[in-house]
Amino acid sequence: MTQPAFFVLTALAGGPRHGYGIVGEVADLSGGRVQLKIGTLYGVLDRLVSDGLVEPDREEIRQGRLRRYYRLTERGGAELAADAERQAAAARTAVERLRGWRPTRAGRAPSAGSAGVAGTRRRSPRAVADGGAV
Amino acid sequence: MNTLERRYRRVLRLLPAPYRARWEEEMVEAFLASVETDDPERAEYVAEFGRPRLAEVASVVLLSVRLRLGLAGTPTPRSLIWGGAFRIVALCWLLTGAAMATAFTAERVRALGRPLYDDLAVEPPVFVTLSAWDLASMLWVVAFAAALFGRLRVARGLAVLLVLSTALTRIVENLAGAPEFWWYGGPSIVVEVCLLATLWTLNPTVRPWWGPWILAWLGGVALMLAYLAAPTTALAWGIVDSAGLYTIVLVPAAMVQLARPRRDPAWSLALAVMIGITLIRVLGALPGVLNIPPEFVMAPLVAAVVEVAALVLAGALMVVVSVRALARLEPDPHRTIAG
Numbered sequence: 001m002t003q004p005a006f007f008v009l010t011a012l013a014g015g016p017r018h019g020y021g022i023v024g025e026v027a028d029l030s031g032g033r034v035q036l037k038i039g040t041l042y043g044v045l046d047r048l049v050s051d052g053l054v055e056p057d058r059e060e061i062r063q064g065r066l067r068r069y070y071r072l073t074e075r076g077g078a079e080l081a082a083d084a085e086r087q088a089a090a091a092r093t094a095v096e097r098l099r100g101w102r103p104t105r106a107g108r109a110p111s112a113g114s115a116g117v118a119g120t121r122r123r124s125p126r127a128v129a130d131g132g133a134v
Numbered sequence: 135m136n137t138l139e140r141r142y143r144r145v146l147r148l149l150p151a152p153y154r155a156r157w158e159e160e161m162v163e164a165f166l167a168s169v170e171t172d173d174p175e176r177a178e179y180v181a182e183f184g185r186p187r188l189a190e191v192a193s194v195v196l197l198s199v200r201l202r203l204g205l206a207g208t209p210t211p212r213s214l215i216w217g218g219a220f221r222i223v224a225l226c227w228l229l230t231g232a233a234m235a236t237a238f239t240a241e242r243v244r245a246l247g248r249p250l251y252d253d254l255a256v257e258p259p260v261f262v263t264l265s266a267w268d269l270a271s272m273l274w275v276v277a278f279a280a281a282l283f284g285r286l287r288v289a290r291g292l293a294v295l296l297v298l299s300t301a302l303t304r305i306v307e308n309l310a311g312a313p314e315f316w317w318y319g320g321p322s323i324v325v326e327v328c329l330l331a332t333l334w335t336l337n338p339t340v341r342p343w344w345g346p347w348i349l350a351w352l353g354g355v356a357l358m359l360a361y362l363a364a365p366t367t368a369l370a371w372g373i374v375d376s377a378g379l380y381t382i383v384l385v386p387a388a389m390v391q392l393a394r395p396r397r398d399p400a401w402s403l404a405l406a407v408m409i410g411i412t413l414i415r416v417l418g419a420l421p422g423v424l425n426i427p428p429e430f431v432m433a434p435l436v437a438a439v440v441e442v443a444a445l446v447l448a449g450a451l452m453v454v455v456s457v458r459a460l461a462r463l464e465p466d467p468h469r470t471i472a473g
Contacts, residue, residue, distance in 0.1 A: 019160055019163065020164040038190060039161075039194040040193045040197065042160070043197045046207035065159065065163040067160075
């Protein structure tokens with residue numbers, strides 16, 4: 001699922017919304033990071049409607065112009081839940097890894113214990129196996 | 135209807151008619167809502183003198199291209215053909231790069247350590263070596279394999295790297311050089327960048343059957359090795375250059391496509407596009423051919439004329455076949471939200 005599609009579905013999970021309402025909600029949800037343009041929104045919306053993830057809810061005429069609201073379908077909710085779970089699992093993994101990670105400064109001088117005989121640097125078996133430099 | 139709305143509707147005309155019939159009113163409403171303001175004076179000014187922002191126009195242009203290539207919205211028979219054609223062009227481009235890089239590197243490895251110029255007495259002698267550029271060119275093979283097996287980010291990243299590094303090197307090398315470079319080098323760089331853009335038509339959900347593509351790559355390598363083994367004088371005067379090689383492949387391919395009883399329209403269209411690109415390359419190389427000393431110019435000039443004639447004929451046939459196939463398609467249904 002693309003990022004705009006994910007945010008559109010998330011916006012509609014909060015209730016039916018019309019086109020510009022979705023744009024505003026997506027901007028809020030993403031902290032202003034995703035600013036959908038109208039062309040982008042309707043490309044996404046067309047695909048979501050044809051895939052049965054989103055459907056028209058109701059129509060109203062505002063200032064003589066058609067305003068159509070969309071809502072999430074049951075299938076759309078399930079797809080969103082599955083994608084959100086995938087992203088949450090990936091985020092959990094990243095957070096767990098980061099707990100044990102400490103930044104290492106590049107170019108740090110080797111400690112006395114790591115220096116080899118006559119000033120040469122010894123390669124650890126792990127580094128050799130990885131094919132990397134010490 | 136105010137001026138701003140009229141201008142936005144004019145931009146929306148870029149979209150395919152069936153799509154517009156379904157979404158135009160909603161898009162206009164959403165767009166006008168996006169520029170609404172509480173200040174009545176400002177609202178009046180915007181309505182009469184405002185223009186859609188460039189980013190909004192760009193989003194519609196991009197949507198129009200993506201719809202026509204079946205990359206956005208609901209695919210139509212027409213968009214599937216256009217999208218399929220550009221995917222074929224993208225894969226053929228990577229295939230060409232991969233086959234050329236493999237053959238060049240194989241040839242270099244075979245000749246490693248031998249004198250570079252067999253028939254010239256150069257002092258001190260220059261020997262064939264394997265440069266970093268030769269090895270880097272093998273990234274074409276990685277990019278081709280990545281595209282074939284659905285690793286599109288890798289394929290695109292490597293292709294961007296390869297095209298930009300080659301283009302920048304050529305530009306820097308020729309900055310102080312002859313102005314003729316821009317006549318034939320310029321279009322060639324533009325063509326490469328356009329071909330690079332076709333990689334964004336590749337779709338992770340449409341995976342090509344890799345078997346025939348691997349066979350085509352091996353065939354391309356064999357053809358390139360045969361080309362490299364040809365007499366040096368024939369190559370040196372551009373009787374058969376790289377554009378000539380493309381012609382040798384594309385023109386028979388177009389004839390085979392023409393003879394097939396059930397033609398895939400995407401292939402006809404892809405061949406028409408690739409033949410058009412090759413024609414640009416051949417015509418771009420013509421000034422170089424005309425600079426050849428008069429005593430040697432006849433053979434490459436005849437070769438260039440034959441190439442142009444064959445490409446124009448094959449290209450025209452592919453265009454006719456493609457246009458007919460597209461015209462035979464049912465018009466897209468005028469879809470409404472209810473139906």
